[in-house]
Amino acid sequence: MKTIILILFILAGCKTNPPSQNKGDEFDKIFHLKKTNNPKELIPTLGKPERIDTSDTDLHQYYFYKSKDQMPIKVFVNKKENKITTIALAYLVKFDAYAYLKKRFKNYKWIETALPLRTHLDYAEELFKVEIPELGMTFQYNNEDPLRQPTWIFFK
Amino acid sequence: MAIILLILFSSLVFAEPCGPHEIYVHEQWIKAYPKSDGTKVSAHTRNAHCREIKGSNYFQDSTNQKFTNMKPKIKKWNSTEKNIIQENLAVFTSLLSKYHLAEILRGDMGGHPLNPAASFSPTRTLLIFDRFFKEQDKRVVVIHEMAHIAFPSIDPTLKFEFGLAAGWNIDSDYKLTPSSKLLMPDSKDSIEEDLTNHIEIYYSDPSRLMTFNPLSFLAIKKIIESKESDQ
Numbered sequence: 430m431k432t433i434i435l436i437l438f439i440l441a442g443c444k445t446n447p448p449s450q451n452k453g454d455e456f457d458k459i460f461h462l463k464k465t466n467n468p469k470e471l472i473p474t475l476g477k478p479e480r481i482d483t484s485d486t487d488l489h490q491y492y493f494y495k496s497k498d499q500m501p502i503k504v505f506v507n508k509k510e511n512k513i514t515t516i517a518l519a520y521l522v523k524f525d526a527y528a529y530l531k532k533r534f535k536n537y538k539w540i541e542t543a544l545p546l547r548t549h550l551d552y553a554e555e556l557f558k559v560e561i562p563e564l565g566m567t568f569q570y571n572n573e574d575p576l577r578q579p580t581w582i583f584f585k
Numbered sequence: 586m587a588i589i590l591l592i593l594f595s596s597l598v599f600a601e602p603c604g605p606h607e608i609y610v611h612e613q614w615i616k617a618y619p620k621s622d623g624t625k626v627s628a629h630t631r632n633a634h635c636r637e638i639k640g641s642n643y644f645q646d647s648t649n650q651k652f653t654n655m656k657p658k659i660k661k662w663n664s665t666e667k668n669i670i671q672e673n674l675a676v677f678t679s680l681l682s683k684y685h686l687a688e689i690l691r692g693d694m695g696g697h698p699l700n701p702a703a704s705f706s707p708t709r710t711l712l713i714f715d716r717f718f719k720e721q722d723k724r725v726v727v728i729h730e731m732a733h734i735a736f737p738s739i740d741p742t743l744k745f746e747f748g749l750a751a752g753w754n755i756d757s758d759y760k761l762t763p764s765s766k767l768l769m770p771d772s773k774d775s776i777e778e779d780l781t782n783h784i785e786i787y788y789s790d791p792s793r794l795m796t797f798n799p800l801s802f803l804a805i806k807k808i809i810e811s812k813e814s815d816q
Contacts, residue, residue, distance in 0.1 A: 553705040
């Protein structure tokens with residue numbers, strides 16, 4: 430009986446953790462970068478970028494898209510000030526992303542705004558914009574998407 | 586023992602995406618309510634779960650559903666119309682035929698007046714409008730809408746790879762921007778619309794898609810191959 434209970438606990442523990450995408454925790458890495466906004470921290474924190482686009486007159490764009498251990502991240506760096514301005518995280522998860530984020534950031538003020546309905550579409554859409562000002566975090570999600578995936582989460 | 590099991594499984598919050606024959610139901614907060622026998626049920630969280638679609642591909646003459654972003658007037662099917670839909674569903678690709686529909690509804694119009702059909706993936710509903718019956722190639726319309734039905738179950742990493750291949754990008758002002766070269770005019774609406782347009786052309790005119798953008802062709806091929814193995 431004890432063995433059965435132990436196995437059940439282990440199984441439930443595995444299932445309760447959001448799938449492996451949460452490993453390495455991109456949020457912690459991003460909050461670390463946003464503390465200093467120093468581009469020198471980029472490679473030690475996120476690894477080697479796959480590409481750096483310097484074609485924009487004002488911004489460097491760092492693409493960290495192909496790492497196996499972390500979800501895709503794009504970082505915008507102001508050329509003149511040499512500071513990180515925006516970080517965007519592609520939140521690619523296979524569970525209800527909105528429910529998870531709501532739990533994870535429950536201690537912060539959460540501002541949610543319904544966006545105007547786009548009535549010409551041929552599929553279900555009800556977009557909401559979420560802002561968590563304290564964390565400089567914003568994203569959109571489709572409430573009609575079963576997994577309510579934001580795709581991109583921006584950090585200013 | 587029963588209590589231990591109950592505690593353990595009540596924490597299963599993060600349900601995986603559902604199978605082609607299931608509907609995903611979000612986690613919900615249920616207010617306290619009395620049962621018909623008078624038993625009081627406390628307020629609780631009902632975890633996310635997958636609900637099996639029992640009566641699949643079912644033609645309905647009315648519905649209790651409310652559609653957020655369109656207001657079609659639902660009407661009765663006639664037998665000719667039903668036969669046309671059934672013929673088109675019968676010749677489906679092995680991928681899209683896996684996706685069961687909970688309701689097939691007949692509406693006057695919905696969304697853009699030129700939309701021949703629409704789909705609601707949360708409830709696995711296909712809506713067929715008047716205009717559908719004037720379309721020359723009805724099969725591609727149904728393929729397109731079934732691709733919308735399948736969209737939520739596509740691996741997010743593969744959707745992301747498709748987005749890159751199709752030229753979607755983000756700027757520092759939080760805007761998601763489509764490629765300047767679009768497969769169809771409404772591809773600009775969203776990655777979902779662009780992807781379903783790609784699936785439509787992949788099945789109906791693959792050489793056109795390969796010429797248009799070999800990278801997005803390969804991304805769609807990868808998505809379709811990944812879904813072919815779904816049960």
